[in-house]
Amino acid sequence: MKSAYTCFCTDIIHEGHLNIINHAKKYGRVIVGALSDKALIRYNRFPTVPQEERIRMYRSIEGVDEVVIQEDMRYDDVITLIHPDYIVHGDNWLSGPESSIRAHVEEKIKAYGGEIIDVPYTFSEKVSKIDLQLKEKLSMPEYRRKRLHQLLEMTDIVKVMEAHSGLTGLIVEKTVVENEGKLDQFDAMWISSLCDSTAKGKPDIELVDLTSRLRTIEDITEVTTKPIIFDGDTGGLTEHFVYTVRSLERLGVSAVIIEDKKGLKKNSLFGTEVEQTQASIEEFSEKIAAGKKAQLTDDFMIIARIESLILERGMEDALKRAAAFVKAGADGIMIHSRKKDPAEILEFCDKFRAEDKHTPIVVVPSSFNTITEAELAEHGVNIVIYANQLTRSAFPAMQKTAEDILKYHRAKEVDDRLMSIKEIITLIDEI
Ligand code: SPV
Ligand code: MG
DSSP: OOEEEEEEOOSSOOHHHHHHHHHHHHHSEEEEEEEOHHHHHHHSOOOSSOHHHHHHHHHTSTTOOEEEEEOOTTSHHHHHHHOOSEEEEEGGGGSSTTHHHHHHHHHHHHTTTOEEEEEOOOOOHHHHHHHHHHHHHHHSHHHHHTHHHHHHHHOSSEEEEEOOSHHHHHHHHHOEEEETTEEEEOOEEEEOHHHHHHHTTOOTTTOSOHHHHHHHHHHHHTTOOSOEEEEOTTOOOHHHHHHHHHHHHHHTOOEEEEESEESSOOOGGGGGGSOOEEOOHHHHHHHHHHHHHHOOSSSOEEEEEEOTTTTTOOHHHHHHHHHHHHHTTOSEEEEOOOOSSTHHHHHHHHHHHHHOSSSOEEEOOSSSTTOOHHHHHHTTOOEEEEOSHHHHHHHHHHHHHHHHHHHHSSSGGGGGGSOOHHHHHTSSOOO
């Protein structure tokens, strides 16, 4: 008997999936592949039900003969293992980033006489509603908050991009690229103090107050589902920080990163060009411990950021602080550097990992930007944050447009590099 294979990455079975199964049945024995969590988070959206539960759910569908795990979004593993005679898929993969996967699958199965069956995609009000409900579920605080912990388990390195508004949040949420035949996307958002302040035309010195920063988070949570890491600057007074922790938890933020500085905080990328004071190990440990005691959920993470390399206090100091802050309860360590060469960051990561196998390490490669995610992961880094690149790309583009309109006394000369009017008015989904 011939085999008909289809890959599912859904958390809810609806008429569209049943339609696929009914088509597949006509061609042979129906095998459903459950796309693994690891592949799913890059390919589609975060699963709201665990892999094992999805497998059970797919098994219970009438007409399904077998369920297997598909680890590779390009289907290489299942094609090698099963050699399906037919691969059945909704015809939505004929266009967009998924089309490269279709092309790859076609080439592979044609080699042994296999065939793709494109089934017309089911568009219905019910299907769209289910899709919206899933999205809504992912955006809820209790689901969003625990996602960073889950991502740390699921992927080698969690990829985080800066967001400081609803619009930048949407860019992080929705940008999917096809690269070397695989789809990729960011896992989470970083609410940078630098970019949040810059967007308001203010310096990055803890001048934008918490009420305003929480408002930025709300603007972002209203239109996105991905988890959030909040740049908490110094965390402020310990007596205030405990309240901040509760507010962030309530909003569904997954983690706050606080840096071991005190007094007037300036941006780390100034390094020793400006006066900045590091908090003592004791003071900062106390703040971490107070925050951990204040948090109400098990999901929330407090990550300690060490400024010893920025302030040129040396590697030994950085490592000593890391060990002390973990002891005080920190759920992760962020190590920062403003050197172009990643050597000191990698040295820290290697030495820290030799002593501590599990505490997540976070890095922000703004200056040492030649290093790749894979190289960082090899040195034990768990979270990489692209902290300011959206802001730094938008500003020169806007400035040039303003200059050119002034120069030409009209807008025609800038038009070619602008998004079309049609695109901008339809950019935001309406309910
Ligand atoms: C931020 O994005 O605000 C940061 C990272 O804290 S850095 O600007 O490199 O200090
Ligand atoms: Mg900051």
